Amino acid sequence: MxxxxxxxxxxxxxxxxxxxxxxxxxxxxxxxxxxxxxxxxxxxxxxxxxxxxxxxxxxxxxxxxxxxxxxxxxxxxxxxxxxxxxxxxxxxxxxxxxxxxxxxxxxxxxxxxxxxxxxxxxxxxxxxxxxxxxxxxxxSRLHLPGIVVTVITLMLRYVDLLVAELDRMRIARIARGDDPRALHQIGAAARGVGGVFLRSYERGERVHLAMLSRGFTGTVPLATxxxxxxxxxxxxxxxxxxxxxxxxxxxx
Incomplete structure (x- = not known):
């Protein structure tokens, strides 16, 4: 991470x-x-x-x-x-x-x-x-609830991935003639953020199912x-x- x-x-x-x-x-x-x-x-x-x-x-x-x-x-x-x-x-x-x-x-x-x-x-x-x-x-050692620790773990793991995805979408819009500084393009930017949010939600469900299929019990394993x-x-x-x-x- x-x-x-x-x-x-x-x-x-x-x-x-x-x-x-x-x-x-x-x-x-x-x-x-x-x-x-x-x-x-x-x-x-x-x-x-x-x-x-x-x-x-x-x-x-x-x-x-x-x-x-x-x-x-x-x-x-x-x-x-x-x-x-x-x-x-x-x-x-x-x-x-x-x-x-x-x-x-x-x-x-x-x-x-x-x-x-x-x-x-x-x-x-x-x-x-x-x-x-x-x-x-x-x-986890401070006894924070397991679900909260899991959410924080996944957030730390995927925040860079989401930032990179937003940057690729910005570059793609600019390559197609979009000017992100123009006020009238705020709608396109908002739709892009919304699309990333929906894909992130779907990715989260898939990751959670994959974790459960590999024996995830709801707690982060302690390696130290x-x-x-x-x-x-x-x-x-x-x-x-x-x-x-x-x-x-x-x-x-």
Whole structure:
């Protein structure tokens, strides 16, 4: 189940972070994101501490900020929302560079930007240090319902296939004189997406029947050994540090 060939998320490596079982990294990422979200937006020093913890993990795992930067574009819609908030919100206003901005809007924009950015960075760190094929096994060890793990497994397996199919359809339309930038062609694009959806549904049924005929019992087989107490300790050190920062932010 490879990642996208154009911009793979996983970075192969032999660091201690890469060697940790996937279930402990999933729990650590969840705890870290929860701590970030629970932090009061006024505690600017706390968010700097979270970034410092991430930088330490990146140094250990051999991940460069230049590698993560292009993948941060996923949060662009939240950035647009954050930019509009200081203009749209009411309440007390302040003038910045000749612009009248809402103070509550500025605080809300800062809250969205800093927490969203740190959350995406935590997710990208998990993806960079954990192979995609290992995630379903980790979720199974965390006792996620079998049907959910199966859906996630098939989604990870076939998402690249669907993207490639959409790209082939786009190239075929362009070769026949279609201009995907023209507004009047949006109907053709929508019909193409609908066709891919129907074929994906039919493919899913066929794959499920093939899995049942080969003895599939509804659970993803576990190919790795369970995590040891030492693995949990190492993985939860950064997450524990994030929780300590969040608690301190509420007390300070």
């Amino acid at each position: 490879p990642s996208s060939p154009a911009r793979p998320l996983h970075l192969a490596g032999t660091s201690p972070v890469h060697a940790l079982p996937p279930e402990v990294k999933i729990v650590a990422a969840f705890v870290a994101v929860f701590a970030i979200v629970a932090t009061p937006r006024e505690a600017i020093w706390a968010f700097a501490a979270y970034l410092a913890i991430l930088v330490v993990v990146w140094r250990i795992a051999g991940i460069s900020a230049r590698r993560l930067a292009p993948r941060m574009l996923i949060e662009l819609p939240f950035v647009v929302l954050a930019v509009l908030l200081p203009f749209a919100e009411g309440g007390e206003r302040v003038t910045v560079w000749g612009l009248s901005l809402s103070v509550p809007g500025l605080l809300a924009a800062w809250n969205i930007l800093v927490k969203g950015t740190l959350g995406v960075l935590v997710s990208l760190t998990l993806a960079a240090t954990t192979p995609v094929r290992a995630l379903p096994g980790g979720l 050994a369970p995590a040891r107490p030492r693995d949990w300790t190492l993985a939860l050190l950064p997450a524990g540090g994030a929780v300590a920062v969040a608690v301190a932010a509420w007390w300070v």
